[in-house]
Amino acid sequence: MQESYSHLEMYYDFLRKRDISEETIQEYECLASTKTLNEGIKNLYSTMPVERALGALFADETMSAYMVSKYNEGLILEGVSEEDRYFWELHIKVEVGHSNSIFNIIAPYIQNEEGKRLFDEGIKLYLYLMKQYWDGIEVLVNE
Numbered sequence: 001m002q003e004s005y006s007h008l009e010m011y012y013d014f015l016r017k018r019d020i021s022e023e024t025i026q027e028y029e030c031l032a033s034t035k036t037l038n039e040g041i042k043n044l045y046s047t048m049p050v051e052r053a054l055g056a057l058f059a060d061e062t063m064s065a066y067m068v069s070k071y072n073e074g075l076i077l078e079g080v081s082e083e084d085r086y087f088w089e090l091h092i093k094v095e096v097g098h099s100n101s102i103f104n105i106i107a108p109y110i111q112n113e114e115g116k117r118l119f120d121e122g123i124k125l126y127l128y129l130m131k132q133y134w135d136g137i138e139v140l141v142n143e
C-alpha cells in the first residue's frame, strides 16, 4: 500500500475505472455555472458575519452528504462494484461527519434572532448558488 493516497488520486482512480481517459481529464473545463458556484462559496466562507458563513457551510456539508449518496445510488444502479464505488462510499460517511460537526459547533455563534436570521441567510445564499450550478448542468444535458 502507498504511504499516502490523496483525495485527488482517489478520484482519478475512480474516473479511470469509469474508462474516462487521461486526455479527457486534462482537457476538461468546468462550466461557467460551476465557477460561479466555487467563487460564491469562497466568498460566503471568507466574508463576515460568521453566522452567515456557518449557515452556508452547514448547507454545503448537509447537501454534500445527500448528493454523494445519490451519486452512489446511481452507480449501484449501473452495476458498479462496491470496490469501484469506494470514493463515494467513503464520502457518504465523511460528509455526514462534516455536517454533524458544523451542527455541533454553531451554538456559541448563533445566540440571538439576528444570528439565526444571518445563519438562515447563509443557507439560502448557498442553496441559490447550488440551484444555479444544477441549472448549468441541466442546460448542458439538454444541448
Ligand SMILES: [Fe+2]
Binding pocket: 061, 064, 094, 095, 098
Ligand atoms: Fe464535506
